[in-house]
Amino acid sequence: MKKIGVIGTGNMGTILIEAWLEAKILNPADLIITNRTLSKALVLKEKHPGIKVAESAAEIVEQADFIFLCVKPLQINSLLQGIKQHIKRDQLVISITSPVSVSQLESAVNAPCARFIPSITNRVGSGVSLLSFSESCSKEKVSALFDLASAISAPVIIENDITRVASDIVSCGPAFFSYLAQAFIDAACQTTKIDKETATTLTENMLVGLGELLGKGVYTLPTLQEKVCVKGGITGEGIKVLEAETGEMFHHLFQATHEKFAEDLHEVEKQFGHPY
Ligand SMILES: NC(=O)C1=CN([C@@H]2O[C@H](COP(=O)(O)OP(=O)(O)OC[C@H]3O[C@@H](n4cnc5c(N)ncnc54)[C@H](OP(=O)(O)O)[C@@H]3O)[C@@H](O)[C@H]2O)C=CC1
Ligand SMILES: O=C(O)[C@@H]1CCC=N1
Structure with a gap:
């Protein structure tokens, strides 16, 4: 197995490490990790003693062999400025964040680069991860990263645009739908x-069941709705309320995330001096 380096063991770095270990695609000894506040990396080593903790990036x-950048x-950019002179062409640099493109990464380091946008659902080996590769990635590197992604998710290769x-769908989606579920619970209690x-x-058990029905391919979203909405029944009355009141809510949601993204892209482009 390749040696997997993780720089940044915050939320997402930790989730990826623990998901790979649980999936048994990696052994603790395959991992070398670090974090700016080193105690966060040491907590992981306490749980999985075979992991090596490095004192610096x-x-x-x-x-x-693979260098995961799990930072914001x-x-x-500042992380790469400190390490780029040591990165060699036989390594693979992988970022997990959406506002930095593989071409920006490649403009900063002289090595093949990839992007692996995870989802919190990957923690239980579920959901999607979004992959992108620079042209200089060999077939072997693409396939090795694909294997790591497949062990904890359903990987999908996406175009930058x-x-x-x-x-929004894959990574923010769990937070959006959790918010809606919480609002559903609160309204049930208030009314x-x-x-x-x-x-x-x-509610939680209903959502788990819904996920399993979709996961097992028993129903699609529309067939599921059709099965529950008995003609002249109660669900249909609830759906009418949703139709009347959701309106353009999700349009506004996607507009808002894209506006914030544009701000992030602007800041990242200033740092890299290279377009997204
Ligand atoms: N949360 C999610 O569901 C998802 C997040 N992402 C992306 O993942 C990225 C990370 O998010 P998240 O894990 O939530 O953020 P966190 O802030 O939890 O983690 C970032 C970590 O990076 C460390 N760090 C920062 N700079 C350095 C450095 N130079 N050297 C070493 N370590 C460093 C920080 O250390 P310190 O402890 O000192 O602050 C921190 O622990 C974000 O860009 C986010 O967009 C992508 C998909 C889903
Ligand atoms: O980089 C991103 O877009 C992800 C989605 C959720 C948090 N960060």
Whole structure:
């Protein structure tokens, strides 16, 4: 197995590491990790003693075949400036964040680059990951990264121009739909006699069941709706309310994420001096 380096063991770096270990695609000894606040990386080593903790990002670059940059968009350029002179062409640099493109990464380092946008759902080996590769990635590197992604997700290769909407669906989606589920629970408690704990248990289990029906391909979203909406029944009355009241809510959501993305792209482009 290739040596996998992870720089940044915050939220997402930790999720990826633990998902790969649980999927058994990696052993702890395959991993070398670091974090600006080193204690966060040491917590992972305590749980998985075989993991090697490096004291610096440069040490990761010395020892890893794949270098995952699991930091925020505006932290990537300064991180790369500190390590780029040590990166060799036989390594692969992978960023996990949407506002930095593979071509921007490649403009900063003299090595093949890829992007692997994960989703919190990958923590349980589920959901999608969004992959992009620079042209200089060999077939062997593409296939090795694909294997890592497949072990914890259903990988999909995307073109740069749909990055935002694809990440909105795959990576932000779990937060959006959790928000809606919470609003559903709160309204149930405010308008009926159900208590919060019961409403939460019922809703969470309903969502797990819904996911399994879709996951097993028993129904599609439209066939599922059709099966539940008995003609002249109660669900149809609820759907009418949704039709009347969701309106352009999701249009506005996608507009808002794309506006924020444009701001991030502007800042990232200033740092890299290279277009997205
Ligand atoms: N959350 C999600 O569901 C998803 C997130 N992403 C992307 O993942 C990226 C990371 O997000 P997230 O994990 O939530 O963020 P976090 O802030 O939790 O993690 C970033 C980590 O990087 C560390 N770090 C920053 N700079 C350096 C450096 N120079 N050297 C070493 N470590 C460094 C930080 O250390 P310190 O502890 O010192 O702050 C921190 O632990 C974001 O760009 C996000 O867009 C992508 C898909 C989904
Ligand atoms: O880089 C991104 O777009 C992801 C989606 C969720 C958080 N960050």
